[in-house]
Amino acid sequence: MIPVAVVTTLVLVVGSLIAPARGLEPLARTTARGWRWAAFFALLFLLGNDFWAWRQATPLWSGLPFWLWYYVALILLLFGLVVLLIRPRRQSGEPPPSSNSRSRKAT
Amino acid sequence: MTVRLLIIAGYLLALLALGLLARRGTPPTHEGFFLANRTIGPILMFLTMAATNFSAFTVFGFSGAGYRIGYAYYPIMAFGTGFMALTFILIGVPVWQAAKKLGAVTPPELIRLRFNNAPLHAVYLVVMVVFTLPYLAIQPMGAGYALKGLLDIPYVWGATVVTAVGVGYVLLGGMKADVWTDALQGVVMLVVMLAVLLGIAAALGGFASANRHVLERFPDLFSRPGGGNALPMSIWFSYMALWFLCDPMFPQLFQRFLAARDARSLRVTAALYPLATGGLFFIPVAVGVMGRLILPDLAGNQTDQVLPMVVARLLPPWLGAVAMAGGLAALMSTMDSQLLTLSSMVVRDGATLARTSPVSNRRSRVVVVLLAAVGLVLALRPWAPILEIATEAFTGLAVLFPVTLAAVYWRKASAGAGLASILVGEALVVL
Numbered sequence: 001m002i003p004v005a006v007v008t009t010l011v012l013v014v015g016s017l018i019a020p021a022r023g024l025e026p027l028a029r030t031t032a033r034g035w036r037w038a039a040f041f042a043l044l045f046l047l048g049n050d051f052w053a054w055r056q057a058t059p060l061w062s063g064l065p066f067w068l069w070y071y072v073a074l075i076l077l078l079f080g081l082v083v084l085l086i087r088p089r090r091q092s093g094e095p096p097p098s099s100n101s102r103s104r105k106a107t
Numbered sequence: 108m109t110v111r112l113l114i115i116a117g118y119l120l121a122l123l124a125l126g127l128l129a130r131r132g133t134p135p136t137h138e139g140f141f142l143a144n145r146t147i148g149p150i151l152m153f154l155t156m157a158a159t160n161f162s163a164f165t166v167f168g169f170s171g172a173g174y175r176i177g178y179a180y181y182p183i184m185a186f187g188t189g190f191m192a193l194t195f196i197l198i199g200v201p202v203w204q205a206a207k208k209l210g211a212v213t214p215p216e217l218i219r220l221r222f223n224n225a226p227l228h229a230v231y232l233v234v235m236v237v238f239t240l241p242y243l244a245i246q247p248m249g250a251g252y253a254l255k256g257l258l259d260i261p262y263v264w265g266a267t268v269v270t271a272v273g274v275g276y277v278l279l280g281g282m283k284a285d286v287w288t289d290a291l292q293g294v295v296m297l298v299v300m301l302a303v304l305l306g307i308a309a310a311l312g313g314f315a316s317a318n319r320h321v322l323e324r325f326p327d328l329f330s331r332p333g334g335g336n337a338l339p340m341s342i343w344f345s346y347m348a349l350w351f352l353c354d355p356m357f358p359q360l361f362q363r364f365l366a367a368r369d370a371r372s373l374r375v376t377a378a379l380y381p382l383a384t385g386g387l388f389f390i391p392v393a394v395g396v397m398g399r400l401i402l403p404d405l406a407g408n409q410t411d412q413v414l415p416m417v418v419a420r421l422l423p424p425w426l427g428a429v430a431m432a433g434g435l436a437a438l439m440s441t442m443d444s445q446l447l448t449l450s451s452m453v454v455r456d457g458a459t460l461a462r463t464s465p466v467s468n469r470r471s472r473v474v475v476v477l478l479a480a481v482g483l484v485l486a487l488r489p490w491a492p493i494l495e496i497a498t499e500a501f502t503g504l505a506v507l508f509p510v511t512l513a514a515v516y517w518r519k520a521s522a523g524a525g526l527a528s529i530l531v532g533e534a535l536v537v538l
Contacts, residue, residue: 001345001346001349001352001502001505002341002344002345004502004506004535004536005352005509005532007531007532007535008506008508008528008529008535011524011531011532012509012525012527012528013524014524015521015524015525015528016513016517016520020519020521021519021521024222024223025518026517026518026520027202027221027514028201028204028205028515030516041193044190045347045351048182048186048187048190048347049343049344049347054331054340056330057326057327058322058329060318060319060322062314062315063315063318063319064318065329065330067331068178068181068182071185071186074186075185075189075382075384075385076385079378079381082192082193082377082378085196086196086374086377086378
């Protein structure tokens with residue numbers, strides 16, 4: 001799978017650099033914030049390859065090997081990070097949502 | 108036997124009734140039939156995405172893999188697929204915005220509008236259809252196994268009945284019926300699978316105790332690379348990456364991006380998804396592992412039947428029937444979505460490429476029936492274990508990922524290079 005993905009991506013990138021598209025717009029734009037989040041998630045993905053625990057079967061906790069609980073923790077961490085990623089962002093100086101809604105009611 | 112039959116029949120009839128209800132208020136347009144008029148909110152989006160992605164492969168393939176490979180199979184599926192949900196934000200949100208603006212209904216249609224290139228459109232379409240068909244065939248295969256194990260009816264009849272019911276509610280209500288039944292099926296799947304795990308663990312003397320016994324007899328099921336040395340480090344890493352690359356390229360998931368009511372629906376789905384994969388995927392793998400204790404001699408395709416066999420052996424008949432309803436929920440929720448999406452692509456993209464007007468929803472329904480027949484015929488003679496068939500299909504679809512990501516973010520990405528990358532990638536997959 002990995003060799004196929006690498007070759008496919010290389011063909012696309014090299015081909016597009018040699019003869020780039022003209023007059024076409026992408027569907028979205030990347031942002032500095034997006035790249036920062038990508039770095040966090042790339043690190044998390046690497047942690048999902050725990051080759052240091054290879055061939056370990058014990059100890060067990062509640063009938064399951066420790067390395068499996070490590071993945072339960074990673075899944076919870078992933079959930080937490082995505083929640084942080086999608087939370088609504090306030091512009092600097094903007095009041096918190098609750099006081100904002102109160103002030104709207106007042107007016 | 109009568110109780111089991113009644114439970115399964117009642118469940119299938121409930122699905123048809125939901126399809127009938129969904130028929131009301133569905134506009135007679137392609138957007139109405141194929142995308143539920145782009146009105147799916149966060150909770151329904153989460154449930155339909157989960158139910159659509161969790162298939163016969165999840166229930167029968169995972170339990171078979173748990174039986175052969177052991178717990179090593181859990182992280183590559185649960186964490187790998189949970190991680191994949193990031194693509195709902197990375198690709199799903201921009202794709203939803205663009206499709207709404209451009210009026211696109213199918214994934215290949217959006218690619219055509221982005222690159223303005225017919226050959227790329229055609230190849231993208233062909234790849235999606237060709238590699239989804241084997242995955243579609245897995246669903247009636249799972250149905251055949253389930254009903255054979257539970258009701259002792261012939262494999263062919265089980266596969267045919269379940270396919271007919273799935274086709275029935277898709278014909279009635281299109282995407283709206285699909286999403287409503289997915290919501291029901293998602294909940295049924297979760298509750299039932301949990302009950303199955305608890306029931307089997309109790310029958311084997313408790314979860315921890317049963318696992319300690321498996322560890323004593325089959326220690327390789329508790330460590331990597333797993334039973335049969337199935338997951339060496341390179342394969343492990345490949346699987347971890349595979350889901351991120353291929354799952355959003357499943358046309359039935361991709362099309363759901365286009366059906367969202369707003370961006371928030373996709374973002375909330377992305378957040379909840381890792382919890383769903385982390386919880387639900389554990390159950391069939393654990394059942395497969397514990398199944399080694401009572402059925403130690405299964406081999407090849409037989410291992411995909413370990414869950415219904417264990418259920419039939421250890422659980423009371425009514426709970427066994429409920430359990431199989433959960434298994435059917437998983438496979439039917441995928442099959443219906445695949446049929447609808449494939450039909451939309453054949454009808455709309457086929458018409459665009461042939462330079463004719465798109466056909467009516469009535470003819471789209473005929474295409475749904477024809478595609479279901481193709482899936483059923485492919486399922487009549489399973490040519491490999493479910494895991495093997497699925498992995499081939501997934502790799503073929505993953506080849507589309509670089510072009511799709513480039514379509515979203517890269518201005519310089521050209522149609523010619525995209526076309527070449529798909530053709531080279533598929534050649535490597537086939538060879």
